[in-house]
Amino acid sequence: MMMTLMPAWGLTGYRHLLADLAEQGYRMRPTEDIGTREQSVFMRHDVDCHLDDIIQFARLEREFGCRSTWFVPVTFAFNVLHKPNVSVLRELVAFGHNIGLHYDPLVTKTREDLRRQVRVLENAAGFHVKSVTSHKPGSIVSRVDTGEWKVPIHSEYVSDSGRRWRDDRLMRLTHAKESFMLLTHVEHWLSSQLKLTDHFAHSVLPRATRQAQQHAVDVLQDCLSHDA
Numbered sequence: 001m002m003m004t005l006m007p008a009w010g011l012t013g014y015r016h017l018l019a020d021l022a023e024q025g026y027r028m029r030p031t032e033d034i035g036t037r038e039q040s041v042f043m044r045h046d047v048d049c050h051l052d053d054i055i056q057f058a059r060l061e062r063e064f065g066c067r068s069t070w071f072v073p074v075t076f077a078f079n080v081l082h083k084p085n086v087s088v089l090r091e092l093v094a095f096g097h098n099i100g101l102h103y104d105p106l107v108t109k110t111r112e113d114l115r116r117q118v119r120v121l122e123n124a125a126g127f128h129v130k131s132v133t134s135h136k137p138g139s140i141v142s143r144v145d146t147g148e149w150k151v152p153i154h155s156e157y158v159s160d161s162g163r164r165w166r167d168d169r170l171m172r173l174t175h176a177k178e179s180f181m182l183l184t185h186v187e188h189w190l191s192s193q194l195k196l197t198d199h200f201a202h203s204v205l206p207r208a209t210r211q212a213q214q215h216a217v218d219v220l221q222d223c224l225s226h227d228a
Helices: 012-023 054-063 083-094 111-127 169-175 196-207 210-227
Strands: 027-030 042-044 069-071 098-103 132-134 157-159 182-184
Touching: 012 027, 012 054, 042 054, 083 098, 083 169, 098 111, 132 210, 157 169
Parallel strands: 027 042, 042 069, 042 182, 069 098, 098 132, 157 182
Antiparallel strands: none
């Protein structure tokens, strides 16, 4: 069955999205596999707020044979070396997912900065990091040399940034059975509430650590700015 509506928010909506992709013959692969000729969706997750609730999404993806790359920061307001976060990262790896670095260009100025952050993340995840992405690449210019790592780039790209779909590209690509990269943020799918401020107030902020709550507010302000 062809996708006729853009996915609804919430875990149920995400399940329907994965089911639709699988039904249409897509292989859901990590971004490191970009370049394969097989009909694929290259799954990218940017972790902006916190690591809570990631595992329920990873388990759901495993049901559909999906492998993703989870891009995780080490300079945001949560500690990847905190024991529960280490457990989350290692469970992701055990499920067959890849781990990449999601770096902040405001504090990452040199290749050595990247190397230090990659080492921290590798120690936490027990995984060899092959890929990196910049936070907010459209609004902050990153001049750091990423030559040692892959940066996920695909000519066809669909994103839920700002917790909104900008157009119907997802449906057009799946109807044409074209490969593409799909970027999602777990915090956008934690509830089915349509009003952005209600979603953050009831489903994102209560799940964030005290240190991460201000960053979550910053993410909300970013989302609101997309609609301004």
